[in-house]
């Protein structure tokens with residue numbers, strides 16, 4: 001039996017001081033930081049990349065990049081799409097300085113009078129440009145489907161088929177919403193997944209609960225994931241008491257060892 005050990009990371013809370021966040025992640029012996037480059041304390045302008053890089057080296061931490069989840073890459077407004085692309089490239093500059101290889105960009109679907117086909121067209125236009133740009137920075141761009149109802153296997157498939165160089169960040173919490181099941185995404189996109197986010201929920205929203213506090217079938221999900229994937233996994237447990245994150249790490253390792 002293949003027994004891959006888990007490569008586990010934790011995100012900085014961008015509303016808190018980045019240096020303090022990296023210290024906690026390092027002291028807590030995670031393998032990498034999922035660097036949320038976002039307002040208001042971890043923006044491309046506000047962070048000291050030299051200091052962050054020194055700290056990452058000291059703790060032996062790798063880094064995965066995460067652009068803000070609210071970039072309107074699929075907006076019906078062309079000027080807003082351009083601004084989103086411009087902001088993502090500012091993030092690429094920081095990530096290159098930190099030697100980051102994989103960077104996430106989030107799905108963004110227009111609402112109201114606009115259709116799924118419109119949303120595909122808007123996103124593909126932005127993402128085509130961004131995958132070209134990312135390559136110049138030595139970055140592989142990862143598409144992270146979010147919480148909207150359009151994030152279904154068939155729509156994601158159309159995005160990924162249109163852009164063979166775009167890879168997938170599978171967020172297991174997001175894949176448990178809108179009557180979807182995480183295993184369907186894992187099985188369908190096993191050759192495209194390059195990074196994973198994990199948190200629990202009860203299907204009602206993106207709750208970022210500790211593992212075992214929601215309704216995700218972790219035995220089934222991790223058994224499937226372990227069969228298809230051996231890369232980095234970020235624990236996205238957003239509790240102000242971080243003992244819940246450490247507890248989740250222990251449970252995950254324990255389940256991973258058994259499935």
Ligand SMILES: [Zn+2]
Pocket residue numbers: 144171197236
């Ligand atoms: Zn996520």
